[in-house]
Amino acid sequence: MSQEQQEKVVFVGTIASSSALDQLNVFKGFISVENGKITKIGSTAEYNSRETSNELSGYKKVILHQNQLLIPGFVDCHTHAPQFPNIGLGLDRPLLEWLDKYTFPLESKYVDVNFAKKIYEQVVQRLIKNGTTTACYFGTLHLEGTLQLVECIIKYGQRALVGKVSMNVKNDANYYNETENELNEVETFIQKVMGCKNNLVAPVVTPRFAVSCDETLMKGLSEIADKYNCRIQSHISENRKEVEYVLSTNPDCRNYSEVYDKHYILNNKCIMAHAIYLDEDEISLFATKGVSIAHCPASNTRLKSGLCPVRKLLNNHITVGLGTDVSGGDSATILDAMRRTMDVSTHLELLENMGPALNFKEVFYLATLGGAKALRLDDKIGSFEIGKEFDALIVDVYTNGGQIDQYEYSMDENEEHYLLDLLQRFIYLGDDRNIRQVYVKGRKVKDLS
Ligand code: GUN
Ligand code: ZN
Incomplete structure (x- = not known):
């Protein structure tokens, strides 16, 4: 078992995950992972309050930056x-x-x-x-x-x-x-x-x-x-x-x-x-x-x-x-x-x-x-839900050397659009250079960070 699987890790940043064909959720928040499984999911406000009350002190933290996304594998x-x-x-x-x-x-x-x-x-x-x-x-x-x-x-x-x-x-x-x-x-x-x-x-x-x-x-x-x-x-x-x-x-x-x-x-x-x-x-x-x-x-x-x-x-x-x-x-x-x-x-x-x-x-x-x-694996993977196994990608949409140029620098005007546009651009234009980290059941199997 790799270190990541044993460790408790919390991922913080923009998260995108579907729950149905017509139901895509994109939000800023956190996902905590223990022994390869998702144990908690919440908003940034919930993350901040857990941080304040020291609930996450035993966790390794992976903080995504503003142009990164956490998506299911x-x-x-x-x-x-x-x-x-x-x-x-x-x-x-x-x-x-x-x-x-x-x-x-x-x-x-x-x-x-x-x-x-x-x-x-x-x-x-x-x-x-x-x-x-x-x-x-x-x-x-x-x-x-x-x-x-x-x-x-x-x-x-x-x-x-x-x-x-x-x-x-x-x-x-x-x-x-x-x-x-x-x-x-x-x-x-x-x-x-x-x-x-x-x-x-x-x-x-x-x-x-x-x-x-x-x-x-x-x-x-x-x-x-x-x-x-x-x-x-x-x-x-x-x-x-x-x-x-x-x-x-x-x-x-x-x-x-x-x-x-x-x-x-x-x-x-x-x-x-x-x-x-x-x-x-x-x-x-x-x-x-x-x-x-x-x-x-x-x-x-x-x-x-x-x-x-x-x-x-x-x-x-x-x-x-x-x-x-x-x-x-x-x-x-x-x-x-x-x-x-x-x-x-x-x-x-x-x-x-x-x-x-x-x-x-x-x-x-x-x-x-x-x-x-x-594949009849949706009890385990495919989306971020508590109890599911953590198969995920960290995507950097405007990564150096990638195909996607950044013309718009601020998410202040309309944060919701900004986050959705990140995903949209990755889907239309992204490639392996944008996929910085890959996790399977909590274990990091690719790391370009
Ligand atoms: N039908 C039977 N074998 C194959 C295969 O290898 N590829 C594709 N595309 N169709 C198949
Ligand atoms: Zn085939």
């Missing part, structure tokens, strides 16, 4: 750690071609555990640097390689869900597993991750998608998820050709979701990436079963997959979080996913009358509490 609901070496490559191809030509050949290399370790070390550090305190990862087919990813996550102190990818349908790259072997390896993987006894990392059952997994495998995986009470993650309805192919190989199913539902994959611990072309029946099935969606705007655009109607999904009571989906996505940062979510939503408003477009407050929610809800 970002949640990346969908990314492929092994695909980082391909970031920015092959994006002129549609999904199924891109998988065959670029992705499966790269993922095959993770049979080499040393290669896996080298790449995963970089990936985990990159995400932490960009403020991703929680990530939901796809690994590869390989048991040992994916355990290397778990090791790196534990080493650098990130919170994560990690899946060993399951596939048993032959492809050109010969990248698949025999069914029985695959099911055995998934169980071993789950047991090993659970055996780490690290309360920040959990396994997630990961059938790649209906194109790569036959009925026997999907059924077996849903039984394993049930046995170990694990989450399940997969892809759905990302690309028109993919949907056509899945329907042609499953003629008894009326839609893509039925293919998964038939094998008990869809439940309230299931996170599906993309979900661009769901029909009305599928949307209500997702809502009834409590299936979450990881919205991945970067890869949806880069691979020309389509425009996901996130507003419509939210209006239909589906839980949505954001995913970077590297390397279909060309950016590993959730700040970029927030901006692209706004862009896609604006295009849908302009072209399809599917507005109003999501605004910066709403995408901030999706990047934090929305993501935590999608």
Whole structure:
């Protein structure tokens, strides 16, 4: 356990945290943290009175300055750690071609555990640097390689869900597993991750998608998820050709979701990436079963997959979080996913009358509490609430060397606007240079201060 976790720390300054899609709270005040958990939250006046009465004498104090913000850590609901070496490559191809030509050949290399370790070390550090305190990862087919990813996550102190990818349908790259072997390896993987006894990392059952997994495998995986009470993650309805192919190989199913539902994959611990072309029946099935969606705007655009109607999904009571989906996505940062979510939503408003477009407050929610809800971690993280674990970022909006210039120097005129503008500018223009400190369960995992 690190020093920070044991210490009592009080953070004082401007705090921003969402409690719902339409409920953003920005205020000046304090948060006290003990053993990684939030114990008190209050206003500046309450902080001052506690200071006066010496209540905070045992606390280490972290005082933010006027252009800094304390916000919850970002949640990346969908990314492929092994695909980082391909970031920015092959994006002129549609999904199924891109998988065959670029992705499966790269993922095959993770049979080499040393290669896996080298790449995963970089990936985990990159995400932490960009403020991703929680990530939901796809690994590869390989048991040992994916355990290397778990090791790196534990080493650098990130919170994560990690899946060993399951596939048993032959492809050109010969990248698949025999069914029985695959099911055995998934169980071993789950047991090993659970055996780490690290309360920040959990396994997630990961059938790649209906194109790569036959009925026997999907059924077996849903039984394993049930046995170990694990989450399940997969892809759905990302690309028109993919949907056509899945329907042609499953003629008894009326839609893509039925293919998964038939094998008990869809439940309230299931996170599906993309979900661009769901029909009305599928949307209500997702809502009834409590299936979450990881919205991945970067890869949806880069691979020309389509425009996901996130507003419509939210209006239909589906839980949505954001995913970077590297390397279909060309950016590993959730700040970029927030901006692209706004862009896609604006295009849908302009072209399809599917507005109003999501605004910066709403995408901030999706990047934090929305993501935590999608991963069923909102009892622990996603917002600042007493009893939750302290996953947080200290952001310096006008930091030296950053992208954001300061034209307005005073918060005297309208303090509320000044504070909201700090957050707004960070969301539209910020990058890793603005993220000065990152905390996961009270432990400092990045420090530029
Ligand atoms: N569908 C199945 N596998 C993948 C993948 O690796 N990336 C994306 N974007 N879609 C997929
Ligand atoms: Zn993906």
